[in-house]
Amino acid sequence: MTTQPDTLTTIGFDADDTLWQNEQFFRLTERHFAELLAEHAEREHLLERLLEAERRNLGAYGFGIKGFTLSMIETAIDVTGGKVPSEVIGKILVAGREMLSHPIETLPHVHDTLEALAGRYRLVLITKGDLFDQERKLAQSGLGDFFQAVEIVSDKSRPTYERIFARHGDGAAQAMMVGNSLKSDVVPAIEAGSWGVFVPHELTWVIEHVEAPKAAPRFREISHLGELPGLLSDIGDRRS
Missing domain, CATH: 3.40.50.1000 (HAD superfamily/HAD-like)
Structure with missing residues (x-):
């Protein structure tokens, strides 16, 4: 036919x-990320820097949780002048893994x-x-x-x-x-x-x-x- x-x-x-x-889990993780870096940057400024990193990294990392996690790590390094504690990096990685296993x-x-x-x-x-x-x-x-x-x-x-x-x-x-x-x-x-x-x-x-x-x-x-x-x-x- x-x-x-x-x-x-x-x-x-x-x-x-x-x-x-999907997006609600990114927002929850952003909130946790802001809490981890609260001593180093105001929440709005931090999230602006994170968004800049995400835009910048789309061509390299693509869309998704893994690219988002790498952008959080990059932002943490930037706002602390390279002095972000290793335990904070560890908590960011844990947050990314939790997103990847969320029901x-x-x-x-x-x-x-x-x-x-x-x-x-x-x-x-x-x-x-x-x-x-x-x-x-x-x-x-x-x-x-x-x-x-x-x-x-x-x-x-x-x-x-x-x-x-x-x-x-x-x-x-x-x-x-x-x-x-x-x-x-x-x-x-x-x-x-x-x-x-x-x-x-x-x-x-x-x-x-x-x-x-x-x-x-x-x-x-x-x-x-x-x-x-x-x-x-x-x-x-x-x-x-």
Whole structure:
């Protein structure tokens, strides 16, 4: 059977803070980090320095907990003039390891929504970050069976979505990307020709903040994943 050019056949889902909680653990660790370095820097100044280090190190370490841990160590060395106590470095490493073993907490409506869509569309998990950590979280989430493909990428850009939706679907024009990051999940997917569905999360890393492409015909926003099936029906009705 030939698929019509405007038929939606493939849906990509972001993972962190779209399917399960993630950013809250970074915020908790930042708070602990500020407490460890309280004698050397004010909290706001310290976190500004940490963010600068994270931005600077993305090209070398990529996204994820390991890069975040290395950036904390680098920041601790910087704000103490190279005199950070070894026990503080040790506690930072422990905090990073604890993040890597934290239990997975799926967000509301995730399981029911994926179950409802799995038989109607090709579902593809598209996430960036550390390979081992993302594989661990997917395995612990119990959601793996819903996805026909999993792509763990170093970054998300227009070419990323063009490549993935050509490989696992019928091309970007017949695909949709769903996620909590406008910068990574929505804007580049729309640039590739896909639908982009923004699902806001109360905590989103500042590096992921950009303006919503509200004028784009294929941009949509929902308050939680439970609204996605209704949105898909609405899109189908408008096309028919």
